[in-house]
Amino acid sequence: MNKILLLEDLPEIRAWVKALVVQVFPQAQISESARVHDALALITAERFELALVDLGLPDGSGVDVVAALRETQPEAQSVVVTIHDDDDHLFPALQAGAFGYLLKEQPREHFVEQLQRISQGEPPLSPSIARKVIAYFTSQRRPQAAQVLHEVSLTDRETEVLLRVAKGFTLPEIGVQLGLSRHTIADYVKQIYRKLNVSSRAEAALEAQRLGLFGRN
Numbered sequence: 128m129n130k131i132l133l134l135e136d137l138p139e140i141r142a143w144v145k146a147l148v149v150q151v152f153p154q155a156q157i158s159e160s161a162r163v164h165d166a167l168a169l170i171t172a173e174r175f176e177l178a179l180v181d182l183g184l185p186d187g188s189g190v191d192v193v194a195a196l197r198e199t200q201p202e203a204q205s206v207v208v209t210i211h212d213d214d215d216h217l218f219p220a221l222q223a224g225a226f227g228y229l230l231k232e233q234p235r236e237h238f239v240e241q242l243q244r245i246s247q248g249e250p251p252l253s254p255s256i257a258r259k260v261i262a263y264f265t266s267q268r269r270p271q272a273a274q275v276l277h278e279v280s281l282t283d284r285e286t287e288v289l290l291r292v293a294k295g296f297t298l299p300e301i302g303v304q305l306g307l308s309r310h311t312i313a314d315y316v317k318q319i320y321r322k323l324n325v326s327s328r329a330e331a332a333l334e335a336q337r338l339g340l341f342g343r344n
Contacts, residue, residue: 197224
């Protein structure tokens with residue numbers, strides 16, 4: 128990562144997050160902002176590879192920044208960093224294009240581990256958020272799994288990989304479980320994301336639930 132945007136209004140939290148970002152991406156140039164307005168101005172003037180975005184800012188919601196990045200810099204990855212784990216904050220952020228969703232309450236080492244996943248091509252998602260997404264959609268009525276699987280044309284192997292991605296396993300862990308290399312699993316994940324028209328682990332978990340995979344072994 129060469130260019131990173133950090134949007135956080137509380138100085139002490141911004142310094143904490145920045146220290147962790149520097150630990151994971153020591154060569155990165157970090158642009159800091161405390162307001163939505165300033166962050167949007169930075170997006171207009173600079174290109175970013177990663178944005179770490181708080182949601183509750185003095186002049187609005189970080190969701191607007193996530194949406195603006197998706198619109199103007201689709202190659203940039205937006206990761207929400209927040210205290211909010213409720214549906215009213217989570218789902219609008221994911222729908223706006225958030226690549227990941229991290230809770231500030233995580234221990235430092237867990238936060239670092241999640242950031243490291245970005246370099247490995249794996250969306251960072253706090254475990255409690257993944258469970259919330261799955262639980263939410265479990266309560267919704269879904270089409271018959273066989274019918275939907277046919278519609279999206281997932282192979283048996285892709286279905287196995289999708290289920291494990293949705294359960295939160297890393298690519299190396301999935302490789303060990305299926306007896307394949309991490310790079311092969313990464314190729315499967317790319318194919319799955321393309322077929323399902325999703326771009327994040329959270330969206331993949333939603334699709335796995337829609338496909339009725341969580342009742343399988």
